[in-house]
Amino acid sequence: MRVMAQMSMIMNLDKCIGCHTCSVTCKQAWTNRTGVEYVWFNNVETRPGVGYPRGYEDQEKWGGGWVRTKRGRLKLRSGGRLAKLSRIFSNPKLPGIHDYYEPWTYDYDMLINAPRTAHTPVARPKSLLTGEDMKISWSANWDDNLGGSLETMQDDPILTKMSEEVQAEFEKAFMFYLPRICEHCLNPSCVASCPSGAMYKREEDGIVLVDQDQCRGWRMCVSGCPYKKVYFNHRTGKAEKCTFCYPRIEVGLPTVCSETCVGRLRYLGLVLYDADRVSEAASVEDDKALLQAQRDIILDPHDPAVIEGARAGGIPEDWIEAAQRSPIWKLMQYEVALPLHPEYRTMPMVWYIPPLSPVVDVVTGSGNDGEDARTLFAAIDKLRIPIGYLAELFTAGDVAPVDASLRRLAAMRSYMRGVSIDDVRDERIANAVGMTGTEIEEMYRLLAIAKYEERYVIPSAHTEQAHALEEMACSLDFEGGPGMGGAGPFGSSSGPSVPVAVENFHILADRQTADRPSTPGRVNLLNWDGNGDADGLFPPTGMTEVRTPGKPGKRKEDG
Amino acid sequence: MTLEPNGGGLVPGKFLTASDLGGEAATAPRAEFKTVLLDQSGAPVVPNGSLGHRFTPEDEGSWNLDLGDVTPPLSLADLADTNESVEVLLPRFDLPPEAGSEHAGGSGVVVRGVPVRRVAGKLVTTVFDLLLAQYGVARAGLPGEWPSGYDDPTTPGTPAWQEEITSVPAEQAARLGREFADNAERSGGRSMILMGAGTNHWFHSDTIYRTFLALTTMTGCQGVNGGGWAHYVGQEKVRPLTGYSQYATAADWIRPPRQNIGTAFWYLATDQWRYDGLPADQLASPLARGVFQDRTTADCLVESVKRGWMPAHPTFSRNPLDLCDEAEAAGKEPAQHVVDSLTDGSLSYAVEDPDAPENFPRVIDIWRANVLGSSGKGNEYFLKHLLGTESAVRASETPEDARPRDIRWRDDAPIGKLDLLMTADFRMTSTTLFSDLVLPAATWYEKYDLSSTDMHPFIHSFSPAINPPWQTRTDFDIFGSLAERFSQLARTHLGVRRDIVAAPLQHDTADVMATPHGVPRDDLPLIPGQTMAKLIVVERDYPNLAEQWKALGPLTAKLGMTTKAVTYRPDVEIERLARLNGTVASGPFAGSVRLDSDKRACELILAFSGTSNGRLAVQGFRELEKRTGQRLAHLAEDHEGAHITFSDVQVQPRSVITSPEWSGSEHGGRRYTAFAINVEHLKPWHTLTGRQHFYLDHDWMEDLGENLPTFRPPLDMHRLFGDGRPGTTRRIGGPYAAQQTEVTVRYLTPHSKWSIHSEYQDNLFMLSLSRGGPTIWMSAEDARKVDVRDNDWIEAYNRNGVVVARAIVSHRMPEGTVFMYHAKDRTVDVPIAETSGQRGGIHNSLTRILLKPSHLIGGYAQLAWAFNYLGPTGNQRDEITTIRRRSQEVEY
Numbered sequence A: 001m002r003v004m005a006q007m008s009m010i011m012n013l014d015k016c017i018g019c020h021t022c023s024v025t026c027k028q029a030w031t032n033r034t035g036v037e038y039v040w041f042n043n044v045e046t047r048p049g050v051g052y053p054r055g056y057e058d059q060e061k062w063g064g065g066w067v068r069t070k071r072g073r074l075k076l077r078s079g080g081r082l083a084k085l086s087r088i089f090s091n092p093k094l095p096g097i098h099d100y101y102e103p104w105t106y107d108y109d110m111l112i113n114a115p116r117t118a119h120t121p122v123a124r125p126k127s128l129l130t131g132e133d134m135k136i137s138w139s140a141n142w143d144d145n146l147g148g149s150l151e152t153m154q155d156d157p158i159l160t161k162m163s164e165e166v167q168a169e170f171e172k173a174f175m176f177y178l179p180r181i182c183e184h185c186l187n188p189s190c191v192a193s194c195p196s197g198a199m200y201k202r203e204e205d206g207i208v209l210v211d212q213d214q215c216r217g218w219r220m221c222v223s224g225c226p227y228k229k230v231y232f233n234h235r236t237g238k239a240e241k242c243t244f245c246y247p248r249i250e251v252g253l254p255t256v257c258s259e260t261c262v263g264r265l266r267y268l269g270l271v272l273y274d275a276d277r278v279s280e281a282a283s284v285e286d287d288k289a290l291l292q293a294q295r296d297i298i299l300d301p302h303d304p305a306v307i308e309g310a311r312a313g314g315i316p317e318d319w320i321e322a323a324q325r326s327p328i329w330k331l332m333q334y335e336v337a338l339p340l341h342p343e344y345r346t347m348p349m350v351w352y353i354p355p356l357s358p359v360v361d362v363v364t365g366s367g368n369d370g371e372d373a374r375t376l377f378a379a380i381d382k383l384r385i386p387i388g389y390l391a392e393l394f395t396a397g398d399v400a401p402v403d404a405s406l407r408r409l410a411a412m413r414s415y416m417r418g419v420s421i422d423d424v425r426d427e428r429i430a431n432a433v434g435m436t437g438t439e440i441e442e443m444y445r446l447l448a449i450a451k452y453e454e455r456y457v458i459p460s461a462h463t464e465q466a467h468a469l470e471e472m473a474c475s476l477d478f479e480g481g482p483g484m485g486g487a488g489p490f491g492s493s494s495g496p497s498v499p500v501a502v503e504n505f506h507i508l509a510d511r512q513t514a515d516r517p518s519t520p521g522r523v524n525l526l527n528w529d530g531n532g533d534a535d536g537l538f539p540p541t542g543m544t545e546v547r548t549p550g551k552p553g554k555r556k557e558d559g
Numbered sequence B: 001m002t003l004e005p006n007g008g009g010l011v012p013g014k015f016l017t018a019s020d021l022g023g024e025a026a027t028a029p030r031a032e033f034k035t036v037l038l039d040q041s042g043a044p045v046v047p048n049g050s051l052g053h054r055f056t057p058e059d060e061g062s063w064n065l066d067l068g069d070v071t072p073p074l075s076l077a078d079l080a081d082t083n084e085s086v087e088v089l090l091p092r093f094d095l096p097p098e099a100g101s102e103h104a105g106g107s108g109v110v111v112r113g114v115p116v117r118r119v120a121g122k123l124v125t126t127v128f129d130l131l132l133a134q135y136g137v138a139r140a141g142l143p144g145e146w147p148s149g150y151d152d153p154t155t156p157g158t159p160a161w162q163e164e165i166t167s168v169p170a171e172q173a174a175r176l177g178r179e180f181a182d183n184a185e186r187s188g189g190r191s192m193i194l195m196g197a198g199t200n201h202w203f204h205s206d207t208i209y210r211t212f213l214a215l216t217t218m219t220g221c222q223g224v225n226g227g228g229w230a231h232y233v234g235q236e237k238v239r240p241l242t243g244y245s246q247y248a249t250a251a252d253w254i255r256p257p258r259q260n261i262g263t264a265f266w267y268l269a270t271d272q273w274r275y276d277g278l279p280a281d282q283l284a285s286p287l288a289r290g291v292f293q294d295r296t297t298a299d300c301l302v303e304s305v306k307r308g309w310m311p312a313h314p315t316f317s318r319n320p321l322d323l324c325d326e327a328e329a330a331g332k333e334p335a336q337h338v339v340d341s342l343t344d345g346s347l348s349y350a351v352e353d354p355d356a357p358e359n360f361p362r363v364i365d366i367w368r369a370n371v372l373g374s375s376g377k378g379n380e381y382f383l384k385h386l387l388g389t390e391s392a393v394r395a396s397e398t399p400e401d402a403r404p405r406d407i408r409w410r411d412d413a414p415i416g417k418l419d420l421l422m423t424a425d426f427r428m429t430s431t432t433l434f435s436d437l438v439l440p441a442a443t444w445y446e447k448y449d450l451s452s453t454d455m456h457p458f459i460h461s462f463s464p465a466i467n468p469p470w471q472t473r474t475d476f477d478i479f480g481s482l483a484e485r486f487s488q489l490a491r492t493h494l495g496v497r498r499d500i501v502a503a504p505l506q507h508d509t510a511d512v513m514a515t516p517h518g519v520p521r522d523d524l525p526l527i528p529g530q531t532m533a534k535l536i537v538v539e540r541d542y543p544n545l546a547e548q549w550k551a552l553g554p555l556t557a558k559l560g561m562t563t564k565a566v567t568y569r570p571d572v573e574i575e576r577l578a579r580l581n582g583t584v585a586s587g588p589f590a591g592s593v594r595l596d597s598d599k600r601a602c603e604l605i606l607a608f609s610g611t612s613n614g615r616l617a618v619q620g621f622r623e624l625e626k627r628t629g630q631r632l633a634h635l636a637e638d639h640e641g642a643h644i645t646f647s648d649v650q651v652q653p654r655s656v657i658t659s660p661e662w663s664g665s666e667h668g669g670r671r672y673t674a675f676a677i678n679v680e681h682l683k684p685w686h687t688l689t690g691r692q693h694f695y696l697d698h699d700w701m702e703d704l705g706e707n708l709p710t711f712r713p714p715l716d717m718h719r720l721f722g723d724g725r726p727g728t729t730r731r732i733g734g735p736y737a738a739q740q741t742e743v744t745v746r747y748l749t750p751h752s753k754w755s756i757h758s759e760y761q762d763n764l765f766m767l768s769l770s771r772g773g774p775t776i777w778m779s780a781e782d783a784r785k786v787d788v789r790d791n792d793w794i795e796a797y798n799r800n801g802v803v804v805a806r807a808i809v810s811h812r813m814p815e816g817t818v819f820m821y822h823a824k825d826r827t828v829d830v831p832i833a834e835t836s837g838q839r840g841g842i843h844n845s846l847t848r849i850l851l852k853p854s855h856l857i858g859g860y861a862q863l864a865w866a867f868n869y870l871g872p873t874g875n876q877r878d879e880i881t882t883i884r885r886r887s888q889e890v891e892y
């Protein structure tokens, strides 16, 4: 047993209202830059739907993740390193920009400086890639709320597995939102795909990162990731991905998407797992056994042997204690949380509590009591369609664990109604799903009313590990830190490595002055922090231009 | 309730009041506003707490809901010796119009019985008995037409009947009703209706609201935390209300403020009235007695203004400053001069001639609002008549025989009434696009301000993260600069003047007793404050306006501050504010409290409101205790010493103090819920009976057939205005396909999930997460009818204008209805329309203003004007539109 710690997230889908606050705050923090206009480390997709990038779940097409060979070993679906190297200059498995979307802006200048015309001025869309006029025909979230369902629904890789009749019925009955970030997998195929060794999984907390120095832009990680959560920056020519907001996590703060989540549906915490058994678990024969295999390598943080092992592995005491208080561990224990697409065999570590509300909706829509445990249990048994869909998402098609999760959520709903309306604690409801009333009430507390400190249990990083954690190692008197200015001698990707906090400082300073408008006169006020001046806001006459000297430093995310 | 003969039968009439009882009861002060109930012996009782007890000195201490040992029977049938019953006629509006008289719309009468008794010589029943009749709840032994059960669709009120209208299955409706009531019973009233904007944007929104209130009241959910009615649109709660009102209306310097009803103002200013002609009698009940005969809804507005029910500005056909000068020259009091001139016809109301150049609005100053991209219904009429820009109004003006009777028709419609449009904003909106002047404004991260809402009980501060950048200024500075310049100019141009303000009969004042029994009379002379608006002369010190703006005026100390009929005396607060803010050092107002910065103005608001100043909350409750005779002050006493200052709210948002300014209670850490004080402490509602009302007995309500909450279908725009009929298609042929057709559908403009009106959705991120421009959601079925595929360019038009947008085709849309989300500005991706040859419109290019007469009633109990509470709504959901595919080559 080799005990390791993994920082993980669980999202409770019943509470997601599809507001995209998470996407916007994430983008503002991480990818509001040239080269990554089309990139959303966090995206929220309507399901059923095709997702972002379009149809990413179709691994026949994209070849992401792992497959198990006849001999019981894992290999990358897109082939080994040799096969990949042979395709290095023409990678057919790589999504094109139109599988994401062609990013655009508007001719905003027209609203201010339009010549005298017959009609009211208007800003028309312009491609951010070509600068040309365009008709917007796809976006980062085109099929929001089943918009355009007729055109796109048949391309939902999950629905294509289901019959046509099911499809039609499905669209009418069932809809939910699926927020997605990188899964920070225990067995990441992105890391395995990289020919340059630029991708790595941090030992301390399992966050998967790209070393910007090492990355040579082969993009094997992009095709290797079955969730399509590595992106290519077309300006720097390097891969970028969700960082789990590690500069925040290291100081005990939740990720930006969690911090700003309107539904308060995200949970963050550590789990301990047995690193020795990861490959074994990822290679079990039956896809449907993968969930259990993954659950099996997650270790009980209260088990003395595990604690011993953790200490032996150098995991600090407060981390062990945090693992014991972890909401992730608790929700996994209740068996209400499930991984997304375990059949990709990457052992993803962002899990989901499947939505019960579609079931409740069907029940109440048919004139029955959506809070009565027996009715709900019966509906869960009967509603094969939505449950089949959820099983394709979360359990490689096995409906039993989805059933079990939904039954527990249903039991909680009706048990708690008894408590709040009739002041009755009906143990039978709890027992029917293999829990006690006390456990149900604890689970309810975690799912319904948990406050910030209970949802996010994040031990801060240790200074004794600072050598490995770039962000902590550097103080602000670092060369090139604030006040030092300037990038490396050969542009922004050269010179010594720069901690992200320092780099962000420079990027911000630079953005407000250096953002090159794609259309003349365009001012990106989103980037502007109130200091200095922005080009194009006022006619140059009579204005003194103030520029901030900052330049972005070199980007490096590793330790 | 009295019953009165009408239409060959009996109809519900007026509330029985003390004045009907004769004897001592009838001679009590304000007896016609003291409603009556029966006790268990059937004897009439005049209970405490009705409007008649609210303002009279004799009734001090009895304005409360304490019934003592009286237990009123809900139904007369509960009284052993009730043995009479009669049939009453109740209007219904669910019928199709009769062949040959489609213009009159579908309505009819249902006959149902109620138990009755005779009291003081009048035939009476109870409101509850009438409600049961209205809702078709059969009881043994009553005459009339009753449903045979819930599954009987033939008569109004049953679950099966509603199914045919709403398509909600009868069983589901019945189950929902049962669950709602059962849950309310078991949880002590914790059943709640949570609504968004949807229901209040219908023409007949008031009947929908009243239905909600009836349901939540009957199930005992009002005033209960977790129960009742959570209305979630446009009813923003300014928690620190009293201080806010002082500051916003300059009540420390001049009272009353000159206010207006926006809906009617725009209706006239944008000349929508010229196209409307909605006949008021077509809204009327088949049992109507002629209130609306041969009149349009615009005529009802004229009557409402003349009676002082609703404010209107400009008020008269002459400048009110000049009216004062005229009076002085004639040696009369200005009010008398106005009354005399109105009586002899030498003066008229501006609403009677809105197209006279002297009645045009000339200058409009918009402060952070988007009337041309968001709120203004009838956008194209705004463009045409108010601004005189390109516009796509397609309607023709009302033909001569259908025009308003009481508004002067001028053959040449004014084009471009406005001389100057000035907007202060920090976004480029449709409104700033059309403005002559745009004043760049600071955002909320660049200024000091206060914020509060009905969604939570906290007061927040705004504090600048940065200073206002570039040329922007805070709104405080903008108003300050304008005031300075205005004052300078006023020295030469205006000087000190007297002005006469026509103030409407105001809610929460004795004005609301102007109309006994809700019977407007035509046989009375003009008496300001009774049969017309109050006429109040104020002095305007224009040259000193800026100085006044920067200082606290004397009226706050002299007259106190009255909010909802409770007067607060902030004597201690003024002294404290003088210390906190400092005093004016020199000039005409030396010694006054300084209000020359945004923070100081915030301090005033916090110091002068009960919700943020415990001393005032307690003071207000003590005054209310005198009036009600009920113990109330304890709700705020534990905070009597608390005074939330601006720096307090800068540190963190502060929970408000329970105050008589609002009806909920935060006492003991509890969360606010409306009406808690009424329910728990027997403080009356501000209504005629002092209770929640199912029944409204104003004459206009009766003629509308809306005495009781009733079902009214959406307006039939086809019948009323000749628009297409929803659900029909029409072959048009045309340039893109020989077989091209268009389809007519219902047009809804719901609030979108990604914006607050036009704001936020136009951010580039949000546009990238959606479709990047204006769209219309339509059903697969409708799309198929007109050969439209997802993301095709379409045009939607009706009599009001044209919209160009891309279609979002989805299974989630029901056939026959399209959505265009509210407030997509005209700024991005709006091509030229084929239909008009002009820039495509906004969502409100297809809507317009429609006035409902019931919203114009004033001067009677709860039916009285109150700023941001009661007045005509903007409604747009009854609209329909016709949709066609257009050339996919769009031009900008």
Ligand code: SF4
Pocket: A181, A182, A183, A184, A185, A188, A189, A190, A191, A208, A224, A225, A226, A227, A228, A229, A230, A241, A346
């Ligand atoms: S989800 Fe993240 S960790 Fe997993 S394979 Fe993709 S990029 Fe790698």
Ligand code: SF4
Pocket: A015, A016, A017, A018, A019, A020, A021, A022, A023, A044, A177, A179, A260, A261, A262, A263, A264, A265
């Ligand atoms: S912020 Fe939260 S609720 Fe909103 S879309 Fe993201 S995950 Fe869902």
